Amino acid sequence: MTPPAASDATRGAASARTTWSRPPIFFTTPAARYAFWFLIAAYLFWSSSTLNIDWVRTAQGLPRAGDMLARMVPPDFSRSGLLIRGVVESVQMAFAASFIGMILAIPLGLAAASNLAPRPVYLAARSLIVLSRTFHEVFIAIFFVKIVGFGPLAGLLTLIVASVSFISKMIAEDIENMNMGQIEAIRATGASFPKLLLYAVQPQVLPRYLGVCIYRLDANIRHSTVVGIVGAGGIGATLSASFKRYDYDFSLAILLTIIALVFIGEIFSTWLRSRLR
Amino acid sequence: MLEITDLVKEYPGGLRALRGVTLNVTEPQVVAVIGSSGAGKSTLIRCINRLVEPTSGSVKLGGQELTTLNRSDLRKARSHIGMIFQEYNLVERLTVMENVLSGRLGSVSLWRAFRRNYPPEDVANAFELLDRVGLTGRQDDRADALSGGQRQRVGIARALMQKPNLLLVDEPTASLDPKTSRQIMRLICELAHESGTPALVNIHDVALAQASADRVIALNDGNLIFDGAPGDLTPEVLNDIYGEEDWSATIRKDDDDAENAEPEAPAKQAKPPSRNGTVGK
Amino acid sequence: MNASHPYPDIWRRFSPRQAIVRTLWMLGVVFIAVWSLGNLDITWIYFLDAHIQAADLLTRMFPPEWGHTGRIIAPMMETIHIATLGTVVTFVIAIPLAFLSARNTTPNWITWFIGRFILVSSRSINTIVWALIFVAIFGPGAMAGIWAIAFRSIGFMGKLIAEAIEEVDEGTVEAIEATGASRLKVLLVGVMPQVLPVIFGTTMYRWDINIRESTVLGFVGAGGIGIELYSSINLFRWPEVSVMVFAILLVVILSEFVSATARQKIT
Numbered sequence: 001m002t003p004p005a006a007s008d009a010t011r012g013a014a015s016a017r018t019t020w021s022r023p024p025i026f027f028t029t030p031a032a033r034y035a036f037w038f039l040i041a042a043y044l045f046w047s048s049s050t051l052n053i054d055w056v057r058t059a060q061g062l063p064r065a066g067d068m069l070a071r072m073v074p075p076d077f078s079r080s081g082l083l084i085r086g087v088v089e090s091v092q093m094a095f096a097a098s099f100i101g102m103i104l105a106i107p108l109g110l111a112a113a114s115n116l117a118p119r120p121v122y123l124a125a126r127s128l129i130v131l132s133r134t135f136h137e138v139f140i141a142i143f144f145v146k147i148v149g150f151g152p153l154a155g156l157l158t159l160i161v162a163s164v165s166f167i168s169k170m171i172a173e174d175i176e177n178m179n180m181g182q183i184e185a186i187r188a189t190g191a192s193f194p195k196l197l198l199y200a201v202q203p204q205v206l207p208r209y210l211g212v213c214i215y216r217l218d219a220n221i222r223h224s225t226v227v228g229i230v231g232a233g234g235i236g237a238t239l240s241a242s243f244k245r246y247d248y249d250f251s252l253a254i255l256l257t258i259i260a261l262v263f264i265g266e267i268f269s270t271w272l273r274s275r276l277r
Numbered sequence: 278m279l280e281i282t283d284l285v286k287e288y289p290g291g292l293r294a295l296r297g298v299t300l301n302v303t304e305p306q307v308v309a310v311i312g313s314s315g316a317g318k319s320t321l322i323r324c325i326n327r328l329v330e331p332t333s334g335s336v337k338l339g340g341q342e343l344t345t346l347n348r349s350d351l352r353k354a355r356s357h358i359g360m361i362f363q364e365y366n367l368v369e370r371l372t373v374m375e376n377v378l379s380g381r382l383g384s385v386s387l388w389r390a391f392r393r394n395y396p397p398e399d400v401a402n403a404f405e406l407l408d409r410v411g412l413t414g415r416q417d418d419r420a421d422a423l424s425g426g427q428r429q430r431v432g433i434a435r436a437l438m439q440k441p442n443l444l445l446v447d448e449p450t451a452s453l454d455p456k457t458s459r460q461i462m463r464l465i466c467e468l469a470h471e472s473g474t475p476a477l478v479n480i481h482d483v484a485l486a487q488a489s490a491d492r493v494i495a496l497n498d499g500n501l502i503f504d505g506a507p508g509d510l511t512p513e514v515l516n517d518i519y520g521e522e523d524w525s526a527t528i529r530k531d532d533d534d535a536e537n538a539e540p541e542a543p544a545k546q547a548k549p550p551s552r553n554g555t556v557g558k
Numbered sequence: 559m560n561a562s563h564p565y566p567d568i569w570r571r572f573s574p575r576q577a578i579v580r581t582l583w584m585l586g587v588v589f590i591a592v593w594s595l596g597n598l599d600i601t602w603i604y605f606l607d608a609h610i611q612a613a614d615l616l617t618r619m620f621p622p623e624w625g626h627t628g629r630i631i632a633p634m635m636e637t638i639h640i641a642t643l644g645t646v647v648t649f650v651i652a653i654p655l656a657f658l659s660a661r662n663t664t665p666n667w668i669t670w671f672i673g674r675f676i677l678v679s680s681r682s683i684n685t686i687v688w689a690l691i692f693v694a695i696f697g698p699g700a701m702a703g704i705w706a707i708a709f710r711s712i713g714f715m716g717k718l719i720a721e722a723i724e725e726v727d728e729g730t731v732e733a734i735e736a737t738g739a740s741r742l743k744v745l746l747v748g749v750m751p752q753v754l755p756v757i758f759g760t761t762m763y764r765w766d767i768n769i770r771e772s773t774v775l776g777f778v779g780a781g782g783i784g785i786e787l788y789s790s791i792n793l794f795r796w797p798e799v800s801v802m803v804f805a806i807l808l809v810v811i812l813s814e815f816v817s818a819t820a821r822q823k824i825t
Binding site for chain 1: 326330349351352353354355356357358361362364366367368369370371379380381382383387390391399424433435439445
Binding site: 058065221223 | 587588590591593594595597598599600601604605608611613615634636640641642646673678679682683684686687690691694695696697698700770771773774777778781787788791803805806809810811822
């Protein structure tokens with residue numbers, strides 16, 4: 001008996017298709033993939049050639065790093081008075097800025113919510129937030145230094161601006177995600193706007209607001225250590241000075257203190273946020 | 278009590294939600310508002326307390342023209358109009374008691390509202406209302422811990438806290454199961470009758486409307502096309518309101534036991550019309 | 559209404575104990591804030607004329623010195639390069655580091671600990687501080703900037719990627735292990751594809767942040783527009799400063815747009 005024609009056909013079909021490759025995820029054609037990697041390579045080549053990199057100095061870098069490391073260890077904690085004063089100043093700046101910032105952020109956040117604020121107010125508030133978030137806080141710090149002089153006041157103002165722009169953006173987003181039905185119901189009882197805020201907006205927004213403020217406190221502690229580098233108060237100035245004077249062992253002491261401070265800040269912030277639940 | 282004259286609502290873009298509705302409620306009765314989705318029921322209700330601003334027409338409550346009130350007078354007027362919502366619209370993170378007391382927000386000072394320090398009469402009233410809607414002892418529960426039916430009861434209590442001159446009720450049972458729907462509708466009607474408050478109730482369940490209401494009005498595409506007693510809702514009338522369908526299971530017949538009737542929403546009927554000789558739409 | 563059944567007319571949201579605890583918390587916060595503010599070494603008199611100073615500054619900044627634009631193109635490009643190259647370096651280092659720091663892909667707990675430690679240290683030190691260090695090592699210039707960006711970003715990206723690795727569907731990985739594949743193959747075929755979107759998204763997100771960071775690295779000498787900015791500010795050449803401010807604004811907004819679009823495309 002001759003085998004049915006079907007098996008011939010199957011055998012034929014099976015041998016026709018012996019390869020399979022996974023359909024590409026990101027790149028629809030091989031050409032797109034090659035183009036991508038080519039572009040990356042071209043960019044790397046171009047950028048490294050246009051950058052003024054002093055390769056000689058770079059080569060000296062590694063031994064320099066070793067030397068620096070040797071001078072850093074052991075860290076010098078002897079000037080503890082200076083260290084502690086710097087840290088305390090940083091922490092105070094962070095706390096005060098967070099507190100003032102979280103209060104000032106409320107009206108700005110309300111104004112930046114498209115479902116609560118009239119359109120021109122909304123646009124103005126949103127632009128303000130975008131503008132203040134575009135610039136790095138060190139940049140804002142320099143401006144404040146020029147306006148109010150060296151010292152922690154500039155740092156305080158910088159951190160307030162950073163806090164307000166961050167928190168108000170979160171508040172605005174939260175408000176825009178609110179359940180509007182609750183607003184409608186409270187409006188229908190004849191409540192005025194402040195009472196509406198208290199009963200319909202605040203309960204929906206408060207928990208996340210508090211979480212955001214605590215997070216911002218932690219971030220402010222981190223940033224407060226840095227604004228001093230440009231003269232705006234805190235431990236940053238001490239750090240910058242120690243580098244300039246090649247006091248690397250003191251630098252390491254300061255760095256370790258900063259790391260410890262940030263670490264404690266994170267733990268404190270996580271603990272506090274968990275208490276909110 | 279409530280006089281609506283030639284109420285029109287036109288949205289920018291041309292959508293006419295209400296095309297001149299005229300309605301008079303002269304005694305404390307429960308008026309059911311029926312009609313298909315998009316017919317204007319929700320808009321009508323919200324134009325009365327101006328959660329939606331009417332384009333033209335007049336709404337008079339107790340002789341006072343509502344459409345021309347300024348903002349602070351409007352708030353005063355709203356504090357005497359109770360509203361009950363389809364999605365309950367409780368403030369979920371607040372307790373039941375705070376939700377009920379929030380009905381009085383139009384009448385207490387900001388400081389009292391903030392400190393949750395309401396006048397004693399209001400507090401006693403709130404406890405009494407909680408008792409009346411069957412939620413005794415639940416005043417400290419968070420609103421989001423309650424079931425749908427329980428939440429709607431809180432909504433009812435909140436509306437009644439206002440000692441309203443008018444109850445606006447927007448599809449109170451749309452999110453509830455059939456048994457709870459009946460309980461809630463019964464509760465609303467009992468309370469309305471007890472306090473002598475007229476009530477406008479949007480409802481899509483025709484049999485439930487017939488069972489509970491004193492009067493039925495129907496909207497179709499923004500026009501008021503029926504205003505009469507629940508018993509007058511014949512299949513012909515329902516065709517006008519909703520379109521051609523087999524209404525036999527939807528209408529409550531006089532000898533039906535209202536407890537056992539299991540109505541289906543008109544749109545679910547798929548049988549072609551066989552009763553009337555009229556051809557389709 | 560039942561006269562024999564009087565209803566209570568007092569209701570309090572919080573029990574007395576709860577109310578006291580809440581009040582204490584609030585008082586505590588206020589106290590710390592006031593103590594911080596009061597103890598700062600601030601000459602408050604300077605604050606009083608701050609608004610006058612600010613207004614004065616703004617008038618000096620306008621009109622911007624548009625002729626200066628030609629001179630800042632190169633530094634701006636350098637800024638972008640520093641951010642991009644720094645992110646590329648991060649990409650190369652952070653991925654293996656993330657695999658080391660994820661509980662389900664790390665060989666043993668020692669490697670896990672080391673991985674996590676590196677990530678935490680990297681995150682705890684601000685980019686600018688890293689820049690200080692690298693300027694001391696490599697001298698002023700873009701090289702220091704690139705490494706500063708990289709060393710800070712490794713912690714950021716590594717943490718997010720490690721978290722994504724830990725959330726990988728274990729079933730998929732098990733299935734591949736069951737075929738007898740080597741450890742490396744399991745990682746490549748089982749874990750990587752699930753994590754690639756996160757890797758890509760995190761890279762674009764961090765690149766965007768790095769552009770912002772790179773603008774100020776020049777303040778400590780690590781290259782980019784920061785150098786020009788710092789010198790113009792110190793020389794009180796405010797019209798030049800405002801041109802640079804505009805340029806930075808433009809670049810940051812563009813990079814945010816690019817980053818957001820790219821991230822949208824992969825989700």
